[in-house]
Amino acid sequence: SALLNVMMGAARKAARNLVRDYGEIEQLQVSKKGPADFVSSADLRAEKTLRAELKKARPGFGFLLEEGGEVAGDDKSQRWIIDPIDGTTNFLHGIPNFCISIALERDGELVAGVVYQPLGDEMFHAEKGAGAFLNEHRLRVSARRKLEETVIATGIPFIGRPGHETFLKELGAVMGQVAGIRRFGSAALDLAYVAAGRCDGYWETGIKPWDIAAGIVLVKEAGGYVTDFQGGSKMLDNGEVLAANDHLHQPLLKLLKTARG
Numbered sequence: 355s356a357l358l359n360v361m362m363g364a365a366r367k368a369a370r371n372l373v374r375d376y377g378e379i380e381q382l383q384v385s386k387k388g389p390a391d392f393v394s395s396a397d398l399r400a401e402k403t404l405r406a407e408l409k410k411a412r413p414g415f416g417f418l419l420e421e422g423g424e425v426a427g428d429d430k431s432q433r434w435i436i437d438p439i440d441g442t443t444n445f446l447h448g449i450p451n452f453c454i455s456i457a458l459e460r461d462g463e464l465v466a467g468v469v470y471q472p473l474g475d476e477m478f479h480a481e482k483g484a485g486a487f488l489n490e491h492r493l494r495v496s497a498r499r500k501l502e503e504t505v506i507a508t509g510i511p512f513i514g515r516p517g518h519e520t521f522l523k524e525l526g527a528v529m530g531q532v533a534g535i536r537r538f539g540s541a542a543l544d545l546a547y548v549a550a551g552r553c554d555g556y557w558e559t560g561i562k563p564w565d566i567a568a569g570i571v572l573v574k575e576a577g578g579y580v581t582d583f584q585g586g587s588k589m590l591d592n593g594e595v596l597a598a599n600d601h602l603h604q605p606l607l608k609l610l611k612t613a614r615g
């Protein structure tokens with residue numbers, strides 16, 4: 355669609371500089387926003403490009419940007435939710451698992467999402483009602499039903515973030531039941547992997563709207579379920595997310611709830 359083309363075009367443009375910067379990581383200016391929350395000149399430049407491109411194509415829309423915060427638009431009903439680099443720690447360490455994440459929220463509902471992994475040239479995209487895709491291939495969540503056959507992604511709380519004790523309980527409960535657990539370091543890509551059926555599920559807490567907004571659209575359009583830990587849809591508000599296929603979502607939710615006590 356025209357909308358997705360705008361989003362994908364912006365992502366590709368911002369990605370060109372990211373790929374260049376990735377090869378010259380030592381040249382980047384890096385500062386800390388929190389105990390382990392790094393931001394580099396590459397994050398800021400990517401965000402600037404995304405903002406300019408999207409503004410050019412849809413002048414009235416507002417923004418929610420990881421680095422720039424909220425920017426009101428004339429059109430109060432539509433805003434972009436953007437993470438210019440999801441997986442900055444990976445990016446700065448020369449680990450290729452990072453992406454650009456762009457979602458469109460309309461009347462409080464997520465209606466389109468793009469997650470672009472530039473080094474693998476993997477463009478995940480989805481629009482509400484029109485399915486999810488990786489490049490031109492239609493995506494479908496995994497069909498696995500047996501927990502013991504599943505690979506589940508998660509995020510480990512970093513220094514300065516609460517929830518370490520609770521996470522260890524969750525991990526203890528899940529690791530005893532599944533084939534494997536993965537920690538890739540980009541929430542947006544974790545959700546894209548669930549949409550693609552590469553991972554059977556993903557959970558994390560303490561996550562921000564720009565980490566998951568686009569990925570949520572991908573998983574839903576690939577036939578999966580995404581909820582918070584109450585089974586509701588307040589993921590953007592409470593920062594809890596559990597994504598899985600329809601067979602595994604309930605069992606995983608139960609496991610996590612029991613573990614948390």
Ligand code: 2AM
Binds near residue numbers: 388389558565
């Ligand atoms: P980021 O790279 O955009 O900051 C992985 O668990 C998720 O947490 C990623 O989406 C990552 O997004 C985010 N993250 C990693 N380290 C972080 C930190 N120190 N503070 C805030 N968010 C962080």
Ligand code: CA
Binds near residue numbers: 391392420442
């Ligand atoms: Ca960050």
Ligand code: CA
Binds near residue numbers: 420439440441564
């Ligand atoms: Ca992020």
Ligand code: CA
Binds near residue numbers: 397420437439440441
């Ligand atoms: Ca980021």
